[in-house]
Amino acid sequence: MMAASRKMLDQEPSDIEMLLPFHAAGTLNARDARRVEEALANDPELARQYGVIREEYAETISLNESLGAPSTRAMQRLFAAIDEEPERKPSVSVSLSARISEFFAKLSPRTLAWSASLGAVALLLQAGVIGAVLVKNQTASFQTASVLNESSSAPITRDFGVAAAPPRALVRFAPEARIADITALLDTYQASIVDGAKGGMFRLQFGNKAMSKDEAAGLLARLQREKIVSLAVATP
Amino acid sequence: MQVLYGRHHVRVFRFGLRLVRDEQVAEDLISEVFLDVWRQAGKFEGRSAVTTWLLAITRFKALSALRRRKDVGLDEETANAIEDTSDDPEVVVQKKDTGEALRKCLTALSPEHREIVDLVYYHEKSVEEVAEIVGIPENTVKTRLFYARKKLAELLKAAGIERGWP
Numbered sequence: 001m002m003a004a005s006r007k008m009l010d011q012e013p014s015d016i017e018m019l020l021p022f023h024a025a026g027t028l029n030a031r032d033a034r035r036v037e038e039a040l041a042n043d044p045e046l047a048r049q050y051g052v053i054r055e056e057y058a059e060t061i062s063l064n065e066s067l068g069a070p071s072t073r074a075m076q077r078l079f080a081a082i083d084e085e086p087e088r089k090p091s092v093s094v095s096l097s098a099r100i101s102e103f104f105a106k107l108s109p110r111t112l113a114w115s116a117s118l119g120a121v122a123l124l125l126q127a128g129v130i131g132a133v134l135v136k137n138q139t140a141s142f143q144t145a146s147v148l149n150e151s152s153s154a155p156i157t158r159d160f161g162v163a164a165a166p167p168r169a170l171v172r173f174a175p176e177a178r179i180a181d182i183t184a185l186l187d188t189y190q191a192s193i194v195d196g197a198k199g200g201m202f203r204l205q206f207g208n209k210a211m212s213k214d215e216a217a218g219l220l221a222r223l224q225r226e227k228i229v230s231l232a233v234a235t236p
Numbered sequence: 237m238q239v240l241y242g243r244h245h246v247r248v249f250r251f252g253l254r255l256v257r258d259e260q261v262a263e264d265l266i267s268e269v270f271l272d273v274w275r276q277a278g279k280f281e282g283r284s285a286v287t288t289w290l291l292a293i294t295r296f297k298a299l300s301a302l303r304r305r306k307d308v309g310l311d312e313e314t315a316n317a318i319e320d321t322s323d324d325p326e327v328v329v330q331k332k333d334t335g336e337a338l339r340k341c342l343t344a345l346s347p348e349h350r351e352i353v354d355l356v357y358y359h360e361k362s363v364e365e366v367a368e369i370v371g372i373p374e375n376t377v378k379t380r381l382f383y384a385r386k387k388l389a390e391l392l393k394a395a396g397i398e399r400g401w402p
Binding site: 013015017018019021022024025026027028048049051052053055056057058059060061062063064066067069070071073074075077078079081082085 | 237241245246249250253254259262263264266267270271274275335338339342343353354356357358360361362363365378379381382385388389399400401402
């Protein structure tokens, strides 16, 4: 035994041998732990050394536990030093999020539940008000679902209100017209495109108010004289 | 901070005390360690366990304290002489308490060996964590612990205790 021990002393330790203390402390990864387990099962000399290590492990814990704990003086000294530290200013975003978190953390679960319920009621009220405003502003009309006008994809509507429709025209722009030119023309005439380019024609609407026949004719005549307009015809 | 202190101060104190071997110094040490933690909290990146970070700071502070103490003329041998008032290992063996002899020999190890034994056995740190705390390569952690254990066996043998290894 002594000869074997001396021999071991003179030799460089094997990798497994050096892992034994970590195995005793349970800090090896699964792969190394398995390697050590297998080696221990097959090597009685290693198993004996492991027994010695377990003893060292237990006594090291015992020794450290016997050292006791620091007095409250250390804690008092620490917190006095912290109090003397200059106040640290966290970044605005951190501060804001921290304050929000802190605010919600202060609320009890019951208060939070009530707040959530009140929030839901407020949302419903808001939705109701918005809905009422929209219904009030809408002109009275109905739409038939069965008839489709071949010449226009616009729905057939019959207005019960007094408002007449603003004038509309089908316009074909000249091939050299640039987007900027078209945009400028739309601005000048307070026009908007209400239907896409079918056969190169755009349906434009002029303003939001109805015009007399003469006003509409004058507007159309002006439009026809525009350089970038190659065709403009009145349309419902 | 109070939670962090409450959770870790005893281990930090014991690790420091094993290194500096003076309760007053160890108490001063933990105040300094946790104050540093308070100041550097923003620098903690969470890549390692909090205890690993704390022990690394403690070790650094303990070594600084030891250096200061040497400067004022109290070397380690003197410190050992002050602390070791109980029976030496041989006397302990005569009392047939192997456990106590082992604890005595653990105390008699060099600071380098003491810290590695404590970190692995008591603080249950892995090879990688010890390497991070002590600032040495992982292979050195393993070999240093092996030689610390060998030294422990020699001390025990000198005290008349044979354990079958090495």
